[in-house]
Amino acid sequence: MDVPDTRRIVLLGKTGAGKSSLANTIFGEEVFALNHTLNSETKQCQAKTKAINGKKVTLIDNPGFFDPGRSEEDMKPELLKCFTECAPGPHAFLIVLKVEKFTEHEKAVVKQMCEHFSEDALTHATIVFTHGDQLPEEMKIEEYIRESDCLSDLVKKCGGRCHIVDNKYWKNNQQDEYRSNNFQVTMLLNTIEKIVTEKDGGYFTNEKLQAVESEIxxxxxxxxxxxxxxxxxxxxxxxxxxxxxxxxxxxxxxxxxxxxxxxxxxxxxxxxxxxxxxxxxxxxxx
Structure with missing residues (x-):
């Protein structure tokens, strides 16, 4: 049975996008293991739960879809674990992108998300940009997005929802509220709550997730x-x-x-x- 005060959030993005670091930024502590190698960020699906503002938040961090050292069969156990951890379905997806050129790799991440879940998953998704220090001075992320037709189209499909963090440099920024992880995480969590409210407290699900939940x-x-x-x-x-x-x-x-x-x-x-x-x-x- 689903617990009303639990939020299940799935993080998706290519290898090196900063998913694990973002998860730690959201939790405000080093909960997720980081693997700082040239070819890999997270080799295995990780799921951690912590209480935030009176609600249990479960973050499910997934391996990069485009790790050149992993085959489809090698990835399958991690995808199955992701489905199990977020069953009966996630309340939100965080599509994690770097502040950099939106390439075919990023497009493929979104394509695979829709293949594994469905196009409807985007109605529960929020774009989260990392490496905020790369954002030009005085520019907000909405302005940056408007410079790319592909990004603009993706954000529109996600209901216009987008946020930005910098897991390294924005930890204790007191001078600029916008360039503060505390501010951005608060706004992100508010966005997730808004998604849940708009869905009448519901979450994204499909036949696969329902079948997994039945087995559980x-x-x-x-x-x-x-x-x-x-x-x-x-x-x-x-x-x-x-x-x-x-x-x-x-x-x-x-x-x-x-x-x-x-x-x-x-x-x-x-x-x-x-x-x-x-x-x-x-x-x-x-």
């Missing part, structure tokens, strides 16, 4: 019967972990079967080809 609830009931004294929060956490593990195993087994099937077909084709070659050879000999 069945697992919760099983755990509840076997562990009578376990707190509900622990039951929920254990149920999600178990369901995620089962889904990953199922996906892995499906992929392996598909691979084996492909190998069998390939082997049969090779055998048939060899037989045909022999037949043609003997016909020529005659």
């Amino acid at each position: 609830q069945k697992e919760e009931e099983r755990i509840r019967r076997s562990s009578v004294n376990m707190p509900q929060e622990d039951i929920r956490h254990t149920a999600k972990s178990n369901v995620c593990k089962k889904q990953v195993e199922k996906a892995s087994w499906t992929w392996k079967n598909g691979f084996v099937g492909l190998a069998v077909i390939t082997g049969l084709l090779a055998t048939v080809t060899a037989v045909l070659m022999k037949v043609l050879y003997y016909q020529k000999q005659k």
Whole structure:
């Protein structure tokens, strides 16, 4: 059952956009692990919960969609974990972009988001720009967006919602309120609350997320019967972990079967080809 005072927020963006740092900025402390390497920001889906302004906020930080060192099969367990962590559905998506040229990579992030969730997910989305120190002096992010037709179109699809932070330089800015993470995070959380209000307290969901939630609830009931004294929060956490593990195993087994099937077909084709070659050879000999 959904908890009214819980907000589930999914962070999406390409590798190096600053998703984990943004999550830490929102929480006001170093909760999410950072991996400062050349090719990677976050290798695994991370989900953390903290109370903010009387509400439980769960941030789900996902691996970059475009890590060149990871295959689609390697990413699949993380996507399944994302679905499990945000079931029955996220209240908001944060599409994280750097203050820099809007390239095909950024466009592809949005495309993949719509493929994994749906186009309707954009009605729950907010664009959050990082590296705010790159924003020209005296310029606000809305002005920056107007300089790019692609960005303007994306923000329009997201209901005009956009914010900017600087995880490194705007931590204790007292002179300029706009260039302050405290100010921007407050505005961001207000935007998320506005989305929830506009959706009558609802969240984004689809058949996949509903199916995952159904499995979680069945697992919760099983755990509840076997562990009578376990707190509900622990039951929920254990149920999600178990369901995620089962889904990953199922996906892995499906992929392996598909691979084996492909190998069998390939082997049969090779055998048939060899037989045909022999037949043609003997016909020529005659």
